[in-house]
Every structure is written in C-alpha cells, then in structure tokens.
Amino acid sequence: MSKKVKTFRPKARRPKGFEDRFGTLANAENALIGAAAGVYASHGFEPLSTSALEYADCLGKFLPDDDRPNEGVFAFTDDDQQWMALRYDLTAPLARFVAENYDPLPKPLRRFAVGPVWRNEKPGPGRFREFIQVDADTIGAPGPAADAEMIMLAADVMDAAGLARGEYVIRVNNRKLLDAILGNIGVPDTEEGAVQRLRVLRAIDKLDRLGADGVARLLGDGRKDDSGDFTKGAGLSAQGIVAVLGYTQAGADTLEATLGALQPLMGASTVGAQGVEELRAIAALLQACGYDDGRTLIDPSIVRGLGYYTGPVFEADLRIETVNEKGEPARFGSAGGGGRYDDLIARFRGQPVPATGFSFGVSRFAAALHALGRLGPVEPGPVVVLALEVDRMADYFAMASELRAAGMRSEVYMGGSGMKAQMKYADKRGAPAVVIVGEDERAANSVTVKNLVLGDKLSGQIEDNKEWRSGRPAQTSGPREQLLKLVQDALI
RNA sequence: GCCGCCUUAGCUCAGUAGGUUAGAGCGCCGGUUUGUGGAACCGGAGGUCCUUGGUUCGAGACCAAGAGGCGGUACCA
Numbered sequence: 345m346s347k348k349v350k351t352f353r354p355k356a357r358r359p360k361g362f363e364d365r366f367g368t369l370a371n372a373e374n375a376l377i378g379a380a381a382g383v384y385a386s387h388g389f390e391p392l393s394t395s396a397l398e399y400a401d402c403l404g405k406f407l408p409d410d411d412r413p414n415e416g417v418f419a420f421t422d423d424d425q426q427w428m429a430l431r432y433d434l435t436a437p438l439a440r441f442v443a444e445n446y447d448p449l450p451k452p453l454r455r456f457a458v459g460p461v462w463r464n465e466k467p468g469p470g471r472f473r474e475f476i477q478v479d480a481d482t483i484g485a486p487g488p489a490a491d492a493e494m495i496m497l498a499a500d501v502m503d504a505a506g507l508a509r510g511e512y513v514i515r516v517n518n519r520k521l522l523d524a525i526l527g528n529i530g531v532p533d534t535e536e537g538a539v540q541r542l543r544v545l546r547a548i549d550k551l552d553r554l555g556a557d558g559v560a561r562l563l564g565d566g567r568k569d570d571s572g573d574f575t576k577g578a579g580l581s582a583q584g585i586v587a588v589l590g591y592t593q594a595g596a597d598t599l600e601a602t603l604g605a606l607q608p609l610m611g612a613s614t615v616g617a618q619g620v621e622e623l624r625a626i627a628a629l630l631q632a633c634g635y636d637d638g639r640t641l642i643d644p645s646i647v648r649g650l651g652y653y654t655g656p657v658f659e660a661d662l663r664i665e666t667v668n669e670k671g672e673p674a675r676f677g678s679a680g681g682g683g684r685y686d687d688l689i690a691r692f693r694g695q696p697v698p699a700t701g702f703s704f705g706v707s708r709f710a711a712a713l714h715a716l717g718r719l720g721p722v723e724p725g726p727v728v729v730l731a732l733e734v735d736r737m738a739d740y741f742a743m744a745s746e747l748r749a750a751g752m753r754s755e756v757y758m759g760g761s762g763m764k765a766q767m768k769y770a771d772k773r774g775a776p777a778v779v780i781v782g783e784d785e786r787a788a789n790s791v792t793v794k795n796l797v798l799g800d801k802l803s804g805q806i807e808d809n810k811e812w813r814s815g816r817p818a819q820t821s822g823p824r825e826q827l828l829k830l831v832q833d834a835l836i
Numbered sequence: 837g838c839c840g841c842c843u844u845a846g847c848u849c850a851g852u853a854g855g856u857u858a859g860a861g862c863g864c865c866g867g868u869u870u871g872u873g874g875a876a877c878c879g880g881a882g883g884u885c886c887u888u889g890g891u892u893c894g895a896g897a898c899c900a901a902g903a904g905g906c907g908g909u910a911c912c913a
Contacts, residue, residue, distance in 0.1 A: 357904090360904080360905090416911070416912085433913085461913085463911090463912070463913090465910095465911060465912065466837080466910085466911080468906095468907090470913085471911095471912070471913080472913090475913065476913095477913065546910090546911080549911095549912090567909095569838095569839085569908070569909045569910090574838090575909075575910065648912095649911070649912060650912085659913095660913095676913095677912070677913070678912090678913065679913070680913065681913070703913065704913080705912095705913030706913085707913080708913050709913085730871095730872090732871070762870080762871085763870095763871050763872055764869085764871085764872065764873080765873095766872085766873090767871095767872050767873040768872095768873055769873085770873065771873040771874085772873085775873095778872090778873085780871080780872080782871055783871085784871080792871095794872075794873090796873065799872095799873070799874085800873075800874070802874090803873080803874040803875075804874075804875090806874080806875080807875065807876080808875090808876095809868090809869070809874085809875070809876075810869080812872090812874070812875080813869065813871095813872065816871095816872070819872085
C-alpha cells in the first residue's frame with residue numbers, strides 16, 4: 345500500500361511586530377531617513393554604522409527596564425557561551441564604540457547613525473519589535489549649548505520630514521528638577537530610592553493618558569485599570585504626590601513664564617537651581633535662534649521613561665489627531681526624543697563623559713503619516729518597454745537603456761504573457777507610458793509610445809470597448825531614432 | 837506579561853433553532869477583443885469554516901484548551 349507522503353509546506357507568515365514595508369511605505373521611510381540624515385550631516389555630524397549584535401553586557405544594565413533587566417531584548421548565547429543581544433537603541437552601541445576607541449576620536453565627537461533596532465515588546469499601532477531610528481549625538485560637550493543644539497536639530501528634522509508649523513512641538517525639561525523635588529520630599533539617594541524614582545518617572549509619563557487622578561494613584565499606592573489589572577505605585581506620601589503633581593503642572597505658555605514658575609519649586613536644592621539655570625540657558629539659545637515660535641516648549645511633565653538620562657530631556661510630539669482603520673483615535677506616542685546621559689560611557693571608562701543626543705523614530709513617524717493618509721502620491725512607476733517578440737529582447741533592452749541614460753526609470757517586461765497582460769502589468773505598476781515595438785513597428789523601423797495617464801483619462805469618456813481599442817487613444821508613433829523624444833513628449 | 841473582545845475565500849462580510857455538495861460583493865484569472873491597461877457582459881479558479889480535543893446520529897454553529905488578531909494596561913521611538 346502506498347502511504348501518501350505529505351510534503352511539508354511552511355505557512356508563509358511574518359513574525360508579530362515585524363513589518364514588511366513595500367511601495368509607498370518603504371519609499372516614505374527611505375525619504376525620512378534621507379531627510380533626517382541630511383539635517384545631521386549638514387550640521388557636521390559624521391555617519392557611524394555599528395553592528396546589529398552586541399555583547400549583552402555592553403548593552404547591559406542600561407536597558408530602560410532597570411527593574412526587569414534583559415527583558416525586552418532579543419538575546420541568545422554564542423558558541424562560546426557569551427550572551428549576544430540585538431541592539432535595543434543606537435545610544436548604547438555608541439557608548440561602546442566611544443569607550444573602545446576613545447583616544448583617537450575628535451572630542452567633541454559628533455556622529456549620526458541610521459538603522460534598525462529591536463525590542464521584544466508587545467506591538468501595537470506605531471509600535472514594532474523592529475524599527476528604524478536615526479540618531480545624532482554629541483559626545484564630550486558638557487554645556488547646555490549642546491542640548492539646545494539637539495533640540496533645534498529635533499525641530500529641523502520634524503520640518504525636514506514635512507510637518508508644518510503647529511503640527512509638532514518639542515517639549516523640553518530637565519531631570520534635575522524632578523531629582524530636586526524628590527530629594528526635597530525625602531526620597532533617598534539609594535537603590536531603593538532609584539526604584540522609586542523610576543516609578544515616579546513612569547507615572548508622570550502617563551499624565552496625558554490617565555490624567556492627574558490616575559497619576560496621583562500611581563505616585564501613591566498604585567492604580568487598578570479598567571480591565572482590573574493592578575500597577576504598583578511609587579509609594580509617595582500625600583504631600584509628595586501634591587509636590588510632584590504641582591511640579592508637572594507648572595508649565596506655562598512661554599519659556600519665560602514656565603521658568604519663573606519652576607524656580608520657587610526647587611526650594612534650597614542646589615541640583616534644582618542648577619537644573620533651572622540649564623533650562624534658562626537652553627531657553628535663551630532657543631529664543632535667540634527663533635525656535636521659541638511654538639516649535640519648542642518647556643514642559644515639566646516630560647520626563648522620558650529611560651533611566652539613564654541625567655539632565656535636559658526632550659520629546660518630539662505630533663499634534664495632529666490620528667485615527668486607525670476604524671476611525672477611532674489612535675495614540676502613536678512621541679516621534680522622537682532625547683536628552684543628556686553623562687554617565688553612560690562612564691560604565692566602560694570609570695570617568696564621566698558628557699553626552700547628549702536625539703533619536704528620531706522613523707518607523708513610528710511613517711506609521712503615523714500612513715494613518716493620517718499623508719504618505720503622498722505613489723511614486724510614478726517606470727516606463728515599461730513591452731516585450732512582444734521574444735527574439736528581439738536585445739532591442740528592448742537597448743530602448744530601456746536609452747531612456748535610463750536620459751534619466752528616466754525604465755524597464756523591459758520580463759514576464760511571459762501576451763500584450764493584454766503586459767498592458768495590465770504596466771497599469772498596475774503605475775507606469776506613465778509604455779513603449780510598443782511589435783512586428784509592425786519593427787518592419788517600419790518605428791516605435792509606438794502610449795501615454796497611460798492620458799489614456800486612463802480618455803477611457804472615462806469611451807463606453808464602447810471596440811471604440812476604446814481601435815481608437816488607440818493617447819498613442820503616437822514615430823521613427824525608432826525618435827524614441828526618447830516621443831517618450832518625453834508623452835510625459836509632459 | 838495581565839484583562840477583555842474577535843477569528844468563515846486575497847479583502848469586507850452573510851450563514852437562519854446544530855441537518856446534504858458553505859454563500860455574496862469586491863478583487864484575481866480567462867473569454868467576448870489571437871497587437872492594447874478602463875467600462876460592460878459571460879465564464880473560471882480560490883475555503884484543513886484558525887488549531888487540537890470534547891458533546892452529538894450529525895458541528896462553521898455548542899463546550900474546553902492553544903494560536904493569531906484587535907483594544908486596554910504594563911513598557912517604549
């Protein structure tokens with residue numbers, strides 16, 4: 345008896361959180377990468393590419409989740425039992441690179457980096473497990489001018505990405521202010537205090553979603569959400585909660601007004617006074633350079649979730665309402681952010697190395713544009729040279745080559761189907777025109793060029809298919825030598 | 837990770853109280869038109885009804901577990 349052997353067929357499926365990007369989305373991402381990289385390069389930043397994998401201890405303890413180390417990172421052991429991990433951001437690899445090559449590098453070091461990073465987290469709208477960041481960082485510049493430059497850079501990138509004024513805002517704050525507040529209300533400078541501080545950061549991060557009420561609960565004993573899930577709180581006292589919430593709500597409309605409101609909240613704290621001074625210096629530069637026109641704001645409620653920031657922090661927020669496929673409002677989170685991390689390189693070198701940077705979340709930004717229906721018109725396809733006679737491929741290649749030499753995207757049809765299918769192919773590709781050389785044209789040493797855009801327009805006025813076909817609308821013929829001119833005329 | 841909802845053709849969905857060969861629209865392929873993308877008309881392909889197990893004479897439908905998707909929450913660009 346013959347037993348039917350079942351051939352194994354893998355189900356074609358994509359890992360969750362990993363997105364295929366094709367057509368418009370891929371083009372949009374590439375354009376955004378180019379725009380951001382162009383801004384950085386024009387400011388004198390040099391490109392640096394590093395590997396996707398790092399030894400896990402080099403990314404190590406500076407993962408955002410200090411309380412859950414290594415979670416959220418894709419990691420495995422190498423042949424020699426060493427833990428390898430896919431990079432989680434572009435900042436940790438930069439710290440490794442700087443520490444490894446410290447002496448010969450120019451200081452300050454200004455570098456930008458482009459590439460995918462990976463996080464093992466639950467995906468959602470605008471949240472992926474693989475996504476592209478474009479970062480700029482300045483290493484070895486301690487003063488607030490470097491931070492101010494990063495903030496202006498962030499605004500420039502948003503502009504270059506095609507946002508109009510008022511469609512985004514860069515919110516600026518300083519970690520030192522919160523440190524001062526927490527110090528004043530008695531959060532200790534210990535391990536335990538660090539855990540508490542992180543919980544406070546994350547609670548404040550949720551102000552826009554949960555409101556002051558929810559955040560107050562997270563600052564205190566904890567909060568139970570609608571689904572019944574409980575989040576442990578930071579355990580602050582009632583006065584502490586009032587102090588922290590009051591601080592986060594101290595933002596005003598102008599840089600000056602906010603600074604004025606923050607100053608008295610710092611009490612006797614020297615760190616706090618220093619933080620306000622830094623913000624004041626940054627604000628002065630933003631004003632002097634004209635970035636205080638609504639593009640930048642001081643907002644004490646911006647803290648950023650990562651633990652490694654030590655000074656000024658900022659976030660680029662979209663101010664355009666986005667909706668999902670069902671028309672419900674969708675939250676995309678920030679499209680970029682950054683700040684100062686003076687201790688990150690010290691892990692390797694023992695001495696603090698001042699550093700500040702900005703990270704542009706290209707994939708999320710593109711997803712937001714997509715949700716907004718703003719990805720722009722589809723790029724026109726190539727001019728398609730029909731392959732009507734299989735033994736004349738060399739002629740077809742020559743024609744496509746001629747068009748390319750004149751700067752036109754052009755290709756020869758590579759399938760095996762007849763003319764009708766080739767026309768459909770060209771249509772689906774968004775080809776602006778096709779070049780038709782069959783038996784008749786060859787015999788007459790001529791070429792026929794059909795303008796598909798015009799043809800599409802004319803088809804709307806023709807009901808009868810006989811007429812549509814025999815009329816051969818939007819089509820011109822001429823001598824073979826005139827190919828380029830015929831195509832150019834058709835595309836005007 | 838936790839909680840909730842959902843899963844039938846490529847897509848959007850219908851499928852009556854469990855009862856033969858599971859449907860529609862759109863899309864796709866072909867024909868009318870063997871050298872012409874649209875429209876129209878005609879025809880066709882395409883389904884392990886998410887998976888596994890259970891209840892039943894009989895399950896797309898009922899039950900359980902798992903997977904996947906969506907939303908919230910956690911986390912974050």
